[in-house]
Structure formats: C-alpha cells, structure tokens
Amino acid sequence: MSRQFTKEFKEDAVRYYLDHKDLGLTACAKNLGTSKATLCTWTKEARANNGEVPTRGSGNYQSDDSKENARLRKELRDTQDALEILKKAISILGNLDRLY
Numbered sequence: 001m002s003r004q005f006t007k008e009f010k011e012d013a014v015r016y017y018l019d020h021k022d023l024g025l026t027a028c029a030k031n032l033g034t035s036k037a038t039l040c041t042w043t044k045e046a047r048a049n050n051g052e053v054p055t056r057g058s059g060n061y062q063s064d065d066s067k068e069n070a071r072l073r074k075e076l077r078d079t080q081d082a083l084e085i086l087k088k089a090i091s092i093l094g095n096l097d098r099l100y
Helices: 007-019 025-032 036-048 064-099
Strands: none
Touching (some): 007 025, 007 036, 025 036
16 A cells, blocks of 8 residues: 655655755655655656645545545435435335234
C-alpha cells in the first residue's frame, strides 16, 4: 500500500530540495523518506503551479465539497437499501399473519 503525504509535507519537501540542491535529488528524497521519483514529481508539479503541489486528498476527490457529496450519496444509498429491506420484511411478516 502506498503512503499518503499531506499537502504541507509535499510543499515542505519541495522547499527542502530547492534549499539543498547541493545534496541532490536522491539524497534529499532519502532524508525525507520518499522515493526519488516522488520528490521529482512534486518538484515538477510545484514549478507548474507557482510553488503549490496539487493534492486531491483521500479517495481521489477534487475538493472537500465533492468528498462530502460522495459521502452523503453513499449514506443516502445505504439508507434507501435499509428502507427496502424493512419494506420487504414488513411484507413477509404481514403475509405470515394471514397464514395463521
């Protein structure tokens, strides 16, 4: 399973690398506990976004709003499923009363 890093960590890591270029990418990545490729990717992303490393957060959502929307949709779906199960149970129990 891959490790997930916070936006702040990524931006600090890029700053660390830029401040310590004399160490080189490999040594900086090792000091930070990341791979060379990961630090290289973060550095490229930071250059392209004015020093900011874009992150999507857990679940690969574009924003906190979309993450919350997904959570609410899942909760609604689960609630609807539970309601359907209860309706079927009431129907079955209602049919048992007629048999006896």
